[in-house]
Amino acid sequence: xxxxxxxxxxxxxxxxxxxxxxxxLWSPWxxxxxxxxxxxxxxxxxxxxxxxxxGLDIVSDGEQTRQHFVTTFIEHLEGVDFENRxxxxxxxxYDASVPTVVGAVSRRQPVFVQDAAFLRQQTDRPIKWALxxxxxxxxxxxxxHYRSRERLAWEFATILNQEARELEAAGxxxxxxxxxxxxxxxxxMKDWGVATLERAAEGLRAETVVHICYGYGIKANTDWxxxxxxxxxxxxxxxxxxxxSSIDTVSLESHNSHVPIDxxxxxxxxxxxxxxxxxxxxxxxxxxxxxxxxxxALQFVDADKxxxxxxxGMAPLPRQVAFEKLSALSAGAGILRDELARVxx
Ligand SMILES: [Zn+2]
Numbered sequence: 001x002x003x004x005x006x007x008x009x010x011x012x013x014x015x016x017x018x019x020x021x022x023x024x025l026w027s028p029w030x031x032x033x034x035x036x037x038x039x040x041x042x043x044x045x046x047x048x049x050x051x052x053x054x055g056l057d058i059v060s061d062g063e064q065t066r067q068h069f070v071t072t073f074i075e076h077l078e079g080v081d082f083e084n085r086x087x088x089x090x091x092x093x094y095d096a097s098v099p100t101v102v103g104a105v106s107r108r109q110p111v112f113v114q115d116a117a118f119l120r121q122q123t124d125r126p127i128k129w130a131l132x133x134x135x136x137x138x139x140x141x142x143x144x145h146y147r148s149r150e151r152l153a154w155e156f157a158t159i160l161n162q163e164a165r166e167l168e169a170a171g172x173x174x175x176x177x178x179x180x181x182x183x184x185x186x187x188x189m190k191d192w193g194v195a196t197l198e199r200a201a202e203g204l205r206a207e208t209v210v211h212i213c214y215g216y217g218i219k220a221n222t223d224w225x226x227x228x229x230x231x232x233x234x235x236x237x238x239x240x241x242x243x244x245s246s247i248d249t250v251s252l253e254s255h256n257s258h259v260p261i262d263x264x265x266x267x268x269x270x271x272x273x274x275x276x277x278x279x280x281x282x283x284x285x286x287x288x289x290x291x292x293x294x295x296x297a298l299q300f301v302d303a304d305k306x307x308x309x310x311x312x313g314m315a316p317l318p319r320q321v322a323f324e325k326l327s328a329l330s331a332g333a334g335i336l337r338d339e340l341a342r343v344x345x
Pocket of ligand 1: 010180211212213214215216311312313
């Protein structure tokens, strides 16, 4: 990519109200059968066009064809019972109804590859596709078969690698793995979390991203954030390991968070996808605020390695608010791009 400070969302965008109930997670579909398939594609096309129209340089699917960023992938695997769901505590924080692993897991068919090929037809810009990371997957299900988080994570890493290679073949330029669990389970992350993530990304020519965050703007997350104190130093645990890893880009929260900006120094050399849009607030950032957030990071990351992004997924936001935030992101990156162009080299 030649653009300096390219812009990209992290993952989800709100779905149209005719497709799924707005502003909730795990929102049930409003359509079924062939109409649902067609509706998902219409929403995917519309999300791609909206990102282009708002000036985003990297186009994502906005998760328009999936109910949830983790459980939808898991539900497509063999060995998983997704009808008999169970309520478990996820991310050590909130209860969710999740699928159950009842036998050996495998991927009989591609999960998102057709959707990615469809997205590829909608735009000439680079496209990014997000998959859940292995550790976040095992933290979003009930396991009655392996009874070992590590063993199951390695199984998922192999499956994710199969899916990622086919996404790449379908024309996906950037493959992202979402690992919010890296901000919670530090011992497991050190023992096998980063290793399983690298296994998931093994052999890819596509650019690879790991997204680590403090979650959607839902109450359980804002309550948790209130307990984290004045400085959020969770990234201090993952960044040194990721700096030494094979992953190309690290996606992190910044704007309106209490993450000390100098922690980015710990991933020096990697590309940084910096959250300059708060997904936990309905207030739309001004372009100047976005530019300020990005400018502060430039002490710790070279400009040609900085990607302007949102803090996390936007699924729970009102649609118009999310779209206006996309425009603010583009305009803010534009301000800084112009500034950098004026500085004599
Ligand atoms: Zn996130």
